[in-house]
Structures are given as structure tokens and as C-alpha cells.
Amino acid sequence: MKQHHDFHVDSTRYLDDHGNALGDLPPQAEDTERTLAAYRNMVLTRTFDAKTIALQRTGKCGTYPSVLGHEVIGTAIGQSLAKTDVFVPYYRDQAVHILRGATLLELLLYWGGDERGSAWKNCPEDLPIAVPIATQCCHAVGVASAFRIRGEDRAVVCCVGDGGTSKGDFLESINLAGAWHLPVVFVVINNQWAISTPRAIQTGAETIAQKAISAGLPGHIVDGNDYFAAVEALDTALDRARAGKGGAVIEAVTYRLGDHTTADDATRYRSAEELKKAWEKDGVKRLQNYLHNTGFWSPNKEKALQAECKQTVEKAVEVYLATDPEPPTAMLDFLFESLPAALVGQRERIAAKFRGGASGGGQ
Amino acid sequence: MSVPEIREVTLVEAVNMALAWEMGQDENVVVLGEDVATNGGVFRATVGLKERFGFKRVMDTPLAENLIAGTAVGMATQGLKPVAEFQFMGFIYAGMEQIVSHAARMRNRTRGRLHCPIVYRAPFGGGIHAPEHHSESTEALFAHIPGLRVVIPSSPQRAYGLLLAAIRNPDPVVFLEPKRIYRAVTQSVPNNGEALPLDTCFTLREGDDVTLITWGACVQETLQAATRLIEQGVSSEVIDVATVSPLDRETLLCSVAKTGRAVIVHEACRNGGVGAEIAASIAESAFLDLQAPVVRVTGYDTIMPYYRNEQAYLPQVSDIIEAVEQVIAL
Numbered sequence: 124m125k126q127h128h129d130f131h132v133d134s135t136r137y138l139d140d141h142g143n144a145l146g147d148l149p150p151q152a153e154d155t156e157r158t159l160a161a162y163r164n165m166v167l168t169r170t171f172d173a174k175t176i177a178l179q180r181t182g183k184c185g186t187y188p189s190v191l192g193h194e195v196i197g198t199a200i201g202q203s204l205a206k207t208d209v210f211v212p213y214y215r216d217q218a219v220h221i222l223r224g225a226t227l228l229e230l231l232l233y234w235g236g237d238e239r240g241s242a243w244k245n246c247p248e249d250l251p252i253a254v255p256i257a258t259q260c261c262h263a264v265g266v267a268s269a270f271r272i273r274g275e276d277r278a279v280v281c282c283v284g285d286g287g288t289s290k291g292d293f294l295e296s297i298n299l300a301g302a303w304h305l306p307v308v309f310v311v312i313n314n315q316w317a318i319s320t321p322r323a324i325q326t327g328a329e330t331i332a333q334k335a336i337s338a339g340l341p342g343h344i345v346d347g348n349d350y351f352a353a354v355e356a357l358d359t360a361l362d363r364a365r366a367g368k369g370g371a372v373i374e375a376v377t378y379r380l381g382d383h384t385t386a387d388d389a390t391r392y393r394s395a396e397e398l399k400k401a402w403e404k405d406g407v408k409r410l411q412n413y414l415h416n417t418g419f420w421s422p423n424k425e426k427a428l429q430a431e432c433k434q435t436v437e438k439a440v441e442v443y444l445a446t447d448p449e450p451p452t453a454m455l456d457f458l459f460e461s462l463p464a465a466l467v468g469q470r471e472r473i474a475a476k477f478r479g480g481a482s483g484g485g486q
Numbered sequence: 487m488s489v490p491e492i493r494e495v496t497l498v499e500a501v502n503m504a505l506a507w508e509m510g511q512d513e514n515v516v517v518l519g520e521d522v523a524t525n526g527g528v529f530r531a532t533v534g535l536k537e538r539f540g541f542k543r544v545m546d547t548p549l550a551e552n553l554i555a556g557t558a559v560g561m562a563t564q565g566l567k568p569v570a571e572f573q574f575m576g577f578i579y580a581g582m583e584q585i586v587s588h589a590a591r592m593r594n595r596t597r598g599r600l601h602c603p604i605v606y607r608a609p610f611g612g613g614i615h616a617p618e619h620h621s622e623s624t625e626a627l628f629a630h631i632p633g634l635r636v637v638i639p640s641s642p643q644r645a646y647g648l649l650l651a652a653i654r655n656p657d658p659v660v661f662l663e664p665k666r667i668y669r670a671v672t673q674s675v676p677n678n679g680e681a682l683p684l685d686t687c688f689t690l691r692e693g694d695d696v697t698l699i700t701w702g703a704c705v706q707e708t709l710q711a712a713t714r715l716i717e718q719g720v721s722s723e724v725i726d727v728a729t730v731s732p733l734d735r736e737t738l739l740c741s742v743a744k745t746g747r748a749v750i751v752h753e754a755c756r757n758g759g760v761g762a763e764i765a766a767s768i769a770e771s772a773f774l775d776l777q778a779p780v781v782r783v784t785g786y787d788t789i790m791p792y793y794r795n796e797q798a799y800l801p802q803v804s805d806i807i808e809a810v811e812q813v814i815a816l
Contacts, residue, residue, distance in 0.1 A: 209564070211560075238594065238596075238597050241596045241597065241599070242596060242597040242598075242599055247600075248600075250560075250563060250600070251599075251600070253588075255583060258583060258587065260556075261555070261557055261559065261560065261584060262556055262557075262559050262563065262588070263560060264557050265556065265557040265560020265561040265564075266563065267560075268545075268557060268561055269561045271542075272516065272543065291550070292553075295550040295552060296556075298548055298553075299547070299548055299550075302548055457598050458594050458632055458633050459593070459657045464734070464736070465732035465733050
């Protein structure tokens with residue numbers, strides 16, 4: 124009998140839970156400047172996250188999905204992507220967006236109910252935040268197809284959650300990436316929870332990474348809370364993709380330390396004990412410990428960084444809170460390149476109804 | 487300047503001609519779908535394109551409509567102008583989420599940063615003795631979606647001109663091709679790259695007594711009815727709506743103001759059909775011009791019957807004449 128399948132899926136981890144090297148570190152660890160920049164982005168993301176939740180709790184922001192626990196994998200993605208690459212996000216990628224150049228103000232505007240929050244002047248080719256689960260995977264292969272058609276050595280990173288891998292969009296897209304040899308890296312942020320549905324009942328497969336094999340792509344697992352493991356996997360997969368060697372699936376194992384969104388209460392479905400254990404594996408603290416242990420960090424530096432991040436976030440929040448809503452007529456102004464004759468009357472009615480400013484709820 | 491080639495072509499050949507013209511003019515135009523490359527499409531709409539423009543621009547996709555719809559979105563955000571084919575409209579629903587939640591919204595949700603110049607082509611409608619799921623007319627589903635254009639040609643000339651316009655349009659267009667008349671008639675079409683306007687009705691025949699409003703394959707029966715009605719002394723104005731969303735209400739309302747009567751003909755179900763929107767617009771804006779209630783001649787509110795009974799479902803010339811007689815009598 125001929126054996127057709129004999130696959131294996133590797134997983135990588137370099138730091139233990141306390142930030143001590145488990146063995147030799149990858150070459151990325153020699154770039155201290157990059158590592159320090161990564162740590163700064165993680166702290167900034169976490170500071171932004173806490174502040175945005177506070178804004179929501181006080182009625183100053185809409186429903187918001189916390190990124191707590193995803194800072195490490197997000198930062199690795201943001202650092203590995205070249206400016207000319209394209210990022211295709213889901214909705215919990217704040218750490219990546221900040222590195223791509225989306226401003227904190229724009230992120231606040233998006234979750235604060237303002238379409239200008241996706242206008243992203245600094246990363247104009249990145250796809251906007253995608254709320255319908257896994258639908259962005261199809262866009263990612265489309266973007267990668269455009270690069271392939273034009274013969275450009277650019278690559279795409281697409282994020283999707285563990286829940287999203289159950290959708291056809293993900294499976295159809297990795298299938299196309301394999302069939303067409305596309306320069307796209309899918310990063311499955313496996314944070315163990317799809318709202319209240321645990322990873323164990325999302326799929327019968329032992330790992331999510333092994334789904335890549337069915338599509339003809341390599342699949343790899345990384346500890347998503349281990350900065351060096353994450354950034355090495357991303358650097359390798361993206362270099363490979365840009366060199367025309369095809370795509371990959373990376374399963375980044377992490378944990379959603381917050382609720383699904385501010386409208387969710389995770390205590391309804393997961394134990395305090397599980398959450399406590401997950402905090403022990405927190406990747407931000409882990410990298411801080413590593414930097415301490417290797418002599419690149421100190422309590423004073425930490426204090427200064429915390430203060431700087433707080434100030435950066437406060438400044439963005441100040442502008443956000445002072446930003447007036449768009450005029451109500453804007454709801455028609457970006458629907459088509461130019462307003463069809465059929466809609467001119469509706470736009471005039473809106474303008475007349477809200478003459479002399481307005482909005483803030485359309486009173 | 488050389489004289490453009492004028493060919494006597496069918497509607498599906500006109501589609502092919504427009505695709506070939508625009509791919510020759512604009513390297514950003516790409517074609518993707520199931521069986522579109524080597525096989526040239528199940529209706530042969532894309533025949534010869536792979537040979538001329540290569541596999542990179544004429545792509546056979548895996549068999550996944552949702553993927554086709556979404557891949558086109560990703561391509562479009564990076565400056566390509568994808569023309570994506572769904573083999574039959576009955577299979578477009580798997581791609582609905584991508585069309586509705588992404589293609590139609592991309593420009594709005596990024597405040598103009600990204601946009602989707604996509605044409606989603608699909609053969610639609612009944613009358614060719616096709617199997618189940620191959621005969622539906624669900625244009626109203628798409629006409630309801632803000633941010634989409636829904637364009638339906640009804641002749642070889644309009645297929646050529648409107649498809650060129652749809653490809654050049656910077657926003658997504660659902661382009662529905664009435665397959666019942668894919669090969670029913672031929673017309674001389676100059677292959678000169680001249681587009682026809684979108685968002686505009688075409689008045690195919692001028693008349694004074696009644697306005698017959700229709701689109702797609704039903705244009706054929708409506709024109710036949712208009713010819714027969716002349717014998718009864720009734721002069722009909724026949725309008726091909728062509729872009730069913732956004733609607734060119736002005737042309738429709740001006741015609742109704744002139745004739746005082748309107749009969750709307752479409753083969754889709756009546757309930758919530760585009761005919762209902764047109765009738766409502768006439769009621770809102772031309773009520774006082776009407777000498778009789780607006781009448782609709784449509785398919786029934788049921789599942790498209792399998793082909794033994796499809797003619798019993800589709801509006802016939804006699805149905806249209808009967809409706810006109812009804813409004814003229816009032």
C-alpha cells in the first residue's frame with residue numbers, strides 16, 4: 124500500500140514563562156534595538172487598550188474588543204511586515220495597526236463610531252478592520268494575486284482567530300494560496316476562545332496549523348507570547364513569500380486575557396483559575412523580564428516608558444474627544460465615486476434636515 | 487484613424503468582444519471564475535481571452551463562489567479591475583457576503599481610501615430548459631444593497647456598451663446577462679470601445695398611450711407586444727431600464743407624465759421586485775399624471791418551476807397585451 128500522508132507540524136518557543144532563554148536564541152535576538160522597539164509597542168498597545176476600555180465604560184467609546192494578550196504576536200507581525208507589504212487584519216490587531224502607521228486617533232474614531240477611523244493615511248494599502256469573521260482571508264489572497272500578476276516581490280499577512288478557521292472563507296483562501304502559490308502568510312491568532320466557544324470544540328484537529336497541510340502550505344506553531352519565536356517565524360515566512368516560494372500558515376498560540384468585547388462577560392464561561400494561569404504566561408511581562416535579565420532594561424526605564432505611553436495615549440484621546448462627527452451628508456458622500464442622480468434628492472433632504480451643523484446623534 | 491471592425495454578433499459574443507477590447511486597453515483588467523480560461527466559460531463568454539492575455543490575467547479559480555467574490559475584492563483594493571464570473575446567478579449566493587459586506591462598502595468604510603472597481607458577471611433568468619437553480623432572476627436582492635450598481639443588458643449593442651462602462655466604473659457592478667437571449671438575436675456592433683451610459687434608461691420605442699417598463703430578456707416580449715398593440719391602435723413607449731439600481735427615475739417619470747399609463751414587466755417574482763420600487767416611485771411623483779393604476783406583469787411569487795413549466799411562469803406577450811388593454815380601458 125502506498126502511503127500518501129506523513130506530515131508533521133513543528134512548534135517553536137525560545138523563552139520560558141519568566142523570560143529566560145530555553146536554549147540558543149534565533150538571530151533576531153541580536154537586534155536589541157528592534158527588541159526594545161517591540162517592547163515599547165507592546166506597552167503602548169496595552170496602555171491604549173486599557174484607556175479605550177475605560178472610555179467605553181464611561182460612555183465615550185462604542186463596543187470595543189480588547190487586545191489584551193495579543194500584544195506580542197501583533198508586534199511581531201507589525202515588525203516583520205515591510206512598508207510595501209500589505210496587512211489584512213481582523214478586528215483585534217491594534218498592536219499591528221500602530222506599527223503600520225494607523226494613528227491612535229484613527230483607532231479611537233473607528234471604535235467610537237466614525238468611518239474616518241479607517242482612512243489610514245500612513246498605510247493606505249492595508250485593508251480596513253474586518254468584522255465579519257474570516258471574510259478578510261479571501262481579500263488577502265486577492266491582494267497576493269495582484270502582487271503575483273504584476274510580478275512584485277511583496278507579501279501579505281492576514282490575521283484570523285481560532286474561531287475563524289472554522290469558516291469556509293479561511294479554508295477556501297488557504298486552498299487558493301496553495302493552488303496559486305501566493306505570497307500570503309495567514310497568522311491564526313489562537314487565543315483559545317471564540318467568544319464563549321473554547322478551542323477544543325472549534326475543531327477536531329489536534330492543531331490548527333495542520334489545516335495548512337490540506338491546502339499544500341507549510342503549517343507552523345509558535346508560542347504567540349514568545350516574541351523571539353513569533354518574530355522569527357514571521358520573518359522567515361515573509362522572506363520566503365517575497366522570494367516567490369509561496370505562502371504559509373502560522374498558528375500563534377496565545378490567550379485572550381480580556382473579555383471578547385466590552386459587551387461580553389467572560390466570567391460566565393471560563394474560570395478565574397484558567398485566567399490566572401494564562402496571566403503567568405503573559406508575553407509582555409516575559410519580554411520585560413528578558414530585557415532586565417540581559418541588562419537592557421531597568422525600573423527607571425520602565426517607569427519612563429509607562430509615562431511616555433500614557434502621555435501619547437492621553438494626547439490622542441484628547442483630540443478624539445474634541446473631534447466633531449462628520450456632517451450627516453457624509454453618509455452618502457463615499458458610497459460611490461460620485462453621487463448618482465438617483466441619490467441627489469436624498470442628500471438634499473439630509474442637508475436640509477441638519478442645516479446649521481447637527482449630528483452627535485442626529486437631534 | 488482606422489474604421490472600427492463592425493461585427494454581427496449575439497449578446498454573449500458582444501460580452502466577449504467588450505472583455506477583449508478592455509483587456510487590450512487596460513492591463514489592470516483581469517478575468518477570474520470557474521472554467522473561464524481554458525474552457526472559455528460554460529457559455530463561451532470568455533473564449534479566446536486566455537490565448538490573448540495569458541493565464542495571469544484570465545484565471546480559472548477553484549470551485550468556490552465565496553472565494554471568487556472575495557478574491558476580487560482583494561485584487562480591486564490594489565488597483566486591479568477584476569471581472570469575476572459566476573457560472574449562474576443561482577450560485578451567486580455563496581458570494582453574497584463578500585459582495586454585500588465588502589465590495590459594496592469598501593469605499594464608504596475607508597472614506598474613499600480603497601475602492602472596488604469590480605464587475606460581478608452572472609447569466610440569469612429562465613427559458614433555456616436548464617436544471618434546478620439555473621433559472622432564477624433575483625436582481626432585486628442586489629438592487630436593495632447601497633453601494634452596488636445592478637446593470638442588465640438586453641441586446642448585443644447594450645451588452646457591449648454597458649459592459650465596457652461597468653468595467654471602467656470605479657465602483658462595483660453586478661452585471662446580469664439574460665441568458666435566454668444570449669444567442670436569440672444578432673446585431674451589428676462596432677468594436678470601437680465606446681461605452682454606453684450607466685444609471686440611464688434606454689427608450690427603445692416612443693409612444694403616447696402607455697409606457698412599458700422592462701429590462702433583460704423581457705424586453706423581447708415587450709417589444710413584440712408593442713408591435714402587436716399598434717394593430718389595436720395603441721401606441722406604446724418601451725423603456726429598457728438597463729440599470730435597475732440606481733434607478734433613472736427621471737426618464738421613467740417623464741414618460742409616464744406623457745402617456746399617463748404604466749405597465750411594468752419583469753420575470754422575477756412580484757413581491758419586493760424592482761417593479762415594486764418603480765411603481766412606488768410613480769405613485770410618489772407622478773400620481774396626478776396617471777389615468778389608470780400602474781400594472782405589473784411579473785413572474786409569480788413562487789420558486790421558479792423546473793423547465794416543463796417554465797413558460798407557464800415567464801411573462802408572455804399575451805400577458806403584456808392583456809395588461810395594456812386593462813390600463814387603456816380605464
